[in-house]
Amino acid sequence: MWSSPIIHVKKMKTRIKELRARYDLTQEDLANRVGVRRETIGFLEKGKYNPSLKLAYKVAMCLQTSIDELFIFEEDDLK
Amino acid sequence: MWSSPIIHVKKMKTRIKELRARYDLTQEDLANRVGVRRETIGFLEKGKYNPSLKLAYKVAMCLQTSIDELFIFEEDDLK
DNA sequence: AGCCGATGTTAGATATAGATAACATAATAG
DNA sequence: CTATTATGTTATCTATATCTAACATCGGCT
Numbered sequence: 001m002w003s004s005p006i007i008h009v010k011k012m013k014t015r016i017k018e019l020r021a022r023y024d025l026t027q028e029d030l031a032n033r034v035g036v037r038r039e040t041i042g043f044l045e046k047g048k049y050n051p052s053l054k055l056a057y058k059v060a061m062c063l064q065t066s067i068d069e070l071f072i073f074e075e076d077d078l079k
Numbered sequence: 080m081w082s083s084p085i086i087h088v089k090k091m092k093t094r095i096k097e098l099r100a101r102y103d104l105t106q107e108d109l110a111n112r113v114g115v116r117r118e119t120i121g122f123l124e125k126g127k128y129n130p131s132l133k134l135a136y137k138v139a140m141c142l143q144t145s146i147d148e149l150f151i152f153e154e155d156d157l158k
Numbered sequence: 159a160g161c162c163g164a165t166g167t168t169a170g171a172t173a174t175a176g177a178t179a180a181c182a183t184a185a186t187a188g
Numbered sequence: 189c190t191a192t193t194a195t196g197t198t199a200t201c202t203a204t205a206t207c208t209a210a211c212a213t214c215g216g217c218t
Contacts, residue, residue: 051131131174
């Protein structure tokens, strides 16, 4: 008798790759600036995992944008 | 090409508690809507950990705001 | 004084983010 | 063509977010 959650997030897209290209950065460049591994950036671009808020923020800062601009959520909706 | 800044995030504040009060929700109410445990909301409010981006998003949606409005980052600086 | 709903806090378990190293492939330069 | 650089991908490891179940504390209410 628990109630199911109201918010569902089906999928999350990111504009990391697009913005990284705009600034002509390699995955490794960006990774170095953010302070993570190259693979981590690669996995993020491919949506292979759900970053921590701090990581999302750091990537956004390095790409001169905001979290809300960098990540796009597609909702399943409010039920 | 600029000199590679390394981003440091010293601390993160959140307005969860403030907004939760505005909508007159208990931690448990919000937790149920978001789909996490009450303690998780409590720990988030106290800055005891760094949520995933999806969780941050869901909390923001439940509080009628955005991630960028809900979480405030204090930078250590671009160095 | 009690009770009760909300929050704090702990300890242990599980899930997963992110690290690391390795190797493969694509594209590009030479 | 080979050499190199950027990216894809896999497997294993560690750190930590989140779950779960307790129990404590605090505040409001009668």
